[in-house]
Amino acid sequence: MPRPRFARLDPEQQENILSVATEAFAAEGFGVSYNELIARTGLSKGSMYYYFDDKRDLFLTVIERSMGQLLIAPEPPDWGSADEFWAGLRGLYNTLMAAFQLQPEAAGLSRALIDARRTGQLGDELVAWEERLGAWMGGLLVQGQRLGAVRSDLPPDLLLAGAMALGEAADTWLLTQLDSGDLNGAVDLAFEFMKGSLEAR
Amino acid sequence: MPRPRFARLDPEQQENILSVATEAFAAEGFGVSYNELIARTGLSKGSMYYYFDDKRDLFLTVIERSMGQLLIAPEPPDWGSADEFWAGLRGLYNTLMAAFQLQPEAAGLSRALIDARRTGQLGDELVAWEERLGAWMGGLLVQGQRLGAVRSDLPPDLLLAGAMALGEAADTWLLTQLDSGDLNGAVDLAFEFMKGSLEAR
DNA sequence: CATCGGTTCGACCGGTGGTCTAAGAACTAG
DNA sequence: CTAGTTCTTAGACCACCGGTCGAACCGATG
Known part of the structure; x- marks a missing residue:
């Protein structure tokens, strides 16, 4: 997350930085040259590092801003039956995809995120995020098993x-x-494919 | 693939280079520092680039040498029935895993290859390889569909x-x-998992 | 006006994969 | 044996990467 100073920065400048970064990451992924990205904001390198710890910090900030509300909730929902389980999951997917359609850059960022996670280019923060995702998914599967789904x-x-x-x-x-x-x-x-692979038989 | 000169190099030196590279890539993946790897062979940078185009070239050479016979055959096998299809596939998996057990470094290289492919660190050659794999898998699936499997x-x-x-x-x-x-x-x-997800229902 | 914290800047750092030229080694022709 | 040519080696050098750092600047406060 950005240094607290960033909140005190001129809002227009904040917006400038984040929008340049969003566009860059969404279009070229995490692999985009940070030097170049910084140059594109018009800031100097020193200033950029004054507001953000490093590249990952900016990346995660952008992700959080654009997809915060979409990201995995800390607790998996609690469903009551196998049918509810699958229907609820289906609903989650729908919501996510609808949001992606409304915010096209979120889709690009999502691709960038998946890619960076795969690549292992993101350190501890994303490892933690991945564990969270694994735990969430694991919890979901356990719940689904309990329900016989x-x-x-x-x-x-x-x-x-x-x-x-x-x-x-x-x-x-x-x-x-x-x-x-x-x-x-x-x-x-897509959902039927997943369901067919994972459901109890 | 290595420059033709490499074949003319002292066999002991050839072996030395390839074994150092194999060990390095298998243990640390494609991300291992090439500078460091080169130093470990005892060769100079210039010599290394004299025999291999670049890092990927050496990597692919090592992969080819250690796993050449394991790698995907150009043509998917031809099976006659749904049962044969699944049994044949199962057999392929068995062969592969047995080979991995016999050649532990092949497993490490395999991990490195999967990882590098994911990461997109390998350029055209591996894109081509990936397309080959996709085509092979696609052909397999089409054949399976034809057989009703x-x-x-x-x-x-x-x-x-x-x-x-x-x-x-x-x-x-x-x-x-x-x-x-x-x-x-x-x-x-693992095989049952795949089969259950892909088989006709 | 002097001081002092917050801010800006770009030179600089060690690392990466890759290039290039000059020297050395080996072989051939006279 | 020598001169010329080709093959081989060596490492300095390159552009770039993400990241650091100290000097300079700027505005507010005493």
Whole structure:
């Protein structure tokens, strides 16, 4: 997160920095040259490091700002039955995709985030984030198993790895479908794929 | 691939270079410092670049040498029925894992390869390799569909993305199970997971 | 006016992968 | 044996990367 000073900076300048960074990261991913990004803001390197600890700090700030409300809630929701479980999950997906359609740069950032996470370019903060995601997903799977919605015939770590891989593949595929006419149908398909792989049989 | 000169180099020196590189890449992945790797071979930078175009060239050479016979065959096998299809696939997995157990460094290299591919650190050559893998997997899926073994109710690109994600997750998980007692059982589980997700229903 | 904290700036650092030229080694022709 | 040519080696050098740091600047306060 940015140094407290950043809040005291001229709001116009704040907006300038964040919008330049958002555009850069969304378009080119985390791999974009920080030197170049800084130059694009018009600030000097020293000033940039005066407000943000480092590149990751700025990246995460941008992510938080653009996708804060979309990001995984700390607690998985609590559903009462297997049907509710799948319907609720389906609802989460819908919400997410609708939000992506309204904020196109969020989709770009999401791609950048997935990519940077994969790459391991982000240090402790994102490792923590990844653990949070794993824990959230793991909690979800356990809940689903308790409700009899999720299969219990696989080792938990394999199930989790598979679920996360499928989720990521589905997300990535859905991001390619954002502009296709039938987003709802696409979400249906991706979701059915995941459900079919994970549900109790 | 290495410059032709490399073949004319003293075999002992060849072996030295490749084994140092194998060890380095297997242990630390593609991200290992090339400068450091070169220093570890005892060669000068100039000499290294005299024999190999660049880091990727050496990496791919090492991959090819250690895992050449394991890598995807150009043509997917041809099976006659749905049962044969799944049994054949299962057999492929078994062969691969057995080989990994016999050549531990191949497992490390495999991890490095998966990782580098993900990261996009490897340029055209690996993009080509990835396309080959995609085409192979795609061909496999089409064949499976023809035999009624693989589901046909999803868009091909979604099915392919899911299959590759599942395959990668399964591979990665299996690589963590190499030292566990029951490798056969682990392959069973991972394979059943994939099969359950992809088979016609 | 002097001081002093907050702010700005860019030179600088060690690292990366990759290039290039000049010297050395080895082989060939006369 | 020598002169010329080609193959090989060595490491200085390059542009770039993310990140650091001290000097200068600026505005408010005493």
